[in-house]
Amino acid sequence: MKSTLRLAVAAAAVTAALAAPALTQAQIRIGFMAVLSGPQGPLGQDQYDAFMLVVEQNGGKLGGVPVQVFREDTQLKPEVAVQVADKLIEKEKVQIITGVTFSNVMMAIHKKITDKEVFLIGSNAGPSPIAGAQCSPYFFSTSWEGGQQPEVVGKYAADKGYTKVMTIAPNYQAGKDFVAGFRRNYTTPTTGELWPALGTQDYSAEIAQIAAGQPQAVFAFLPGGMGINFVKQWNQSGLKGKIPLLTASTADGIGLPAMGDAALGVIAGSFWGPDFANPVNQKFVKDFEAKYKRIPSQYAAQSYDAALLLDSAIAKVGGKVDDKKAFMAALKAADFKSLRGDFKYNTNHFAIQDFHVFEAVKDAQGRMTLKTVATPLKGYKDAFYTQCPLK
Numbered sequence: 385m386k387s388t389l390r391l392a393v394a395a396a397a398v399t400a401a402l403a404a405p406a407l408t409q410a411q412i413r414i415g416f417m418a419v420l421s422g423p424q425g426p427l428g429q430d431q432y433d434a435f436m437l438v439v440e441q442n443g444g445k446l447g448g449v450p451v452q453v454f455r456e457d458t459q460l461k462p463e464v465a466v467q468v469a470d471k472l473i474e475k476e477k478v479q480i481i482t483g484v485t486f487s488n489v490m491m492a493i494h495k496k497i498t499d500k501e502v503f504l505i506g507s508n509a510g511p512s513p514i515a516g517a518q519c520s521p522y523f524f525s526t527s528w529e530g531g532q533q534p535e536v537v538g539k540y541a542a543d544k545g546y547t548k549v550m551t552i553a554p555n556y557q558a559g560k561d562f563v564a565g566f567r568r569n570y571t572t573p574t575t576g577e578l579w580p581a582l583g584t585q586d587y588s589a590e591i592a593q594i595a596a597g598q599p600q601a602v603f604a605f606l607p608g609g610m611g612i613n614f615v616k617q618w619n620q621s622g623l624k625g626k627i628p629l630l631t632a633s634t635a636d637g638i639g640l641p642a643m644g645d646a647a648l649g650v651i652a653g654s655f656w657g658p659d660f661a662n663p664v665n666q667k668f669v670k671d672f673e674a675k676y677k678r679i680p681s682q683y684a685a686q687s688y689d690a691a692l693l694l695d696s697a698i699a700k701v702g703g704k705v706d707d708k709k710a711f712m713a714a715l716k717a718a719d720f721k722s723l724r725g726d727f728k729y730n731t732n733h734f735a736i737q738d739f740h741v742f743e744a745v746k747d748a749q750g751r752m753t754l755k756t757v758a759t760p761l762k763g764y765k766d767a768f769y770t771q772c773p774l775k
Contacts, residue, residue: 411450412698412705415472417465417493418483418508420457423583423609426638427683428457428485431507433676434668434684435482438691441671446691447698454478458485460583462492469493473500479705480505482690485683486607487511487530487558488582498522501708503715507690508683511557512564515732516768524715524733526689528655529766530558531565533632536739537603537653538570539760541630546600548575549630552590552614553605555579562605562632568767575599580610587614591621601628612639619646635744637681640752647744647752655735656685656724657742657754665723679753689722696720730765732772738762 416435418428432455444450454476458465472478481497482505484490490509497504498520506525514520515529541549551566551574553559563577576597578590594602606614611634618624628651629635635643635650637658658669658679668688672680680688697714698705705711718727718735728736739761742754 410703411452412446412480412703413452413454413476413478414446414694415454415456415469415476415478415481416483417456417458417468417472417481417489419460419485419489420455421459423585424460424485424607427508427608427681428483430638430681430684431483431485431687434672434680434686434688435507435691437671437675438688438695442695446695447700447703449698449703458489460486460489462488465489465493466496469496473497473502478502480694482694483507483687484509487561488556490514491557494518494520494523503705503708503711505690505694505715507687509558510734512561512766512768515734515766516771517773519732519772519774521712521733521774524693524729525735526693527686528737528739529734529768530561531568532739532764532766533653533655534562534565534603534605535569535653535764535767536741536761537630537632537651538566538568540651540653540741540758541566541570541601541603542572543760544601546570546628547572548598548600549603550574550576550578550594550597550599551603552578552580552594554582554584554607554610556582558607559605563603565767566603566632570603582610584610585613587617591617591623594627595621595623599627601630604629604631604634606631607633608638611635612642615639615643615650616646625649633682635754636683637679637754638683640744640754641678643744644752648746650744651757652742652744652754653739654682654742654754655737655739656682657740657756659754659756660723660725662723662725664721668723679751685723689720689724689727692720692722693718730769731774732766732769733774734766734769736763736765739764
């Protein structure tokens with residue numbers, strides 16, 4: 385009897401020992417990369433907070449499978465991002481990387497990650513080259529190609545009949561994409577283009593040039609802390625109310641609380657707003673505000689959708705993300721309910737989606753927020769998908 389018992393205990397121990405590696409292997413390892421420090425850090429923090437909100441609400445799982453998320457700060461430095469990507473892939477053995485806040489960082493790491501056949505789910509940066517000729521089957525975006533948000537602002541400016549518009553954007557990949565995007569639907573030649581360095585905080589020279597140019601409107605792309613400073617200085621200059629300020633990724637949920645009344649009336653173009661009435665968005669805004677005590681930004685919205693996308697795709701393959709062909713197909717299917725409404729991928733793995741125009745207003749609690757004004761572009765495809773060889 386004792387001998388039989390000992391054998392049973394030994395067999396159980398062997399079974400447990402064999403099962404332990406299987407349990408470890410079942411956990412999916414995800415790298416999260418974003419700018420999490422400095423003036424632009426709040427953008428990446430909103431991405432991270434929204435992504436983790438889904439993970440936490442799912443009990444530490446996505447698609448019913450436990451996940452381990454490795455959080456890394458790219459510091460808005462491409463060379464740091466390259467080191468982080470190497471660490472995540474080689475040391476942490478991640479199967480998926482998500483986040484990525486700025487286009488200069490995305491351009492530095494996109495090929496490195498996708499060439500390793502690691503899935504990259506971008507939840508903000510969408511530089512035009514990776515939507516076109518440099519697209520990859522291992523990259524999926526839950527945001528937009530860099531020119532699309534300004535395209536809806538350009539359409540708005542054209543519809544308003546403005547014939548004299550100046551632009552201001554930082555001199556890097558996204559800045560160039562945004563101005564090009566604006567000009568795609570605003571075909572009247574701009575009367576001046578200002579290109580401050582990325583990270584500029586003092587805009588006195590640029591505002592003086594705008595005042596001298598006397599445009600009918602100004603289009604601005606100045607993300608994060610840049611936008612906060614610009615809008616405040618714009619207000620102080622006395623130009624607010626005299627020249628309409630049209631923006632993309634500038635007067636958004638990140639900057640509006642700091643801008644305060646200076647931002648009232650500013651126009652913004654985006655794919656999403658906190659006032660969307662669909663149930664998924666209402667739950668997201670309510671849960672995000674309850675946990676983090678602030679209105680979510682579009683950076684949070686995009687990352688929340690990234691988590692929902694992964695949740696649906698991981699479930700479709702039963703957690704077998706190493707079956708790359710099946711997981712790729714599951715991601716492409718995008719079988720989840722998005723907080724923006726309908727979500728469908730184009731051939732280049734960027735979404736076909738509506739783009740809206742918003743006005744910066746105060747809500748019932750006196751907080752700065754965005755109110756939907758119009759939807760000039762519906763079921764909109766980016767300008768570069770035809771250059772992508774994917775089908």
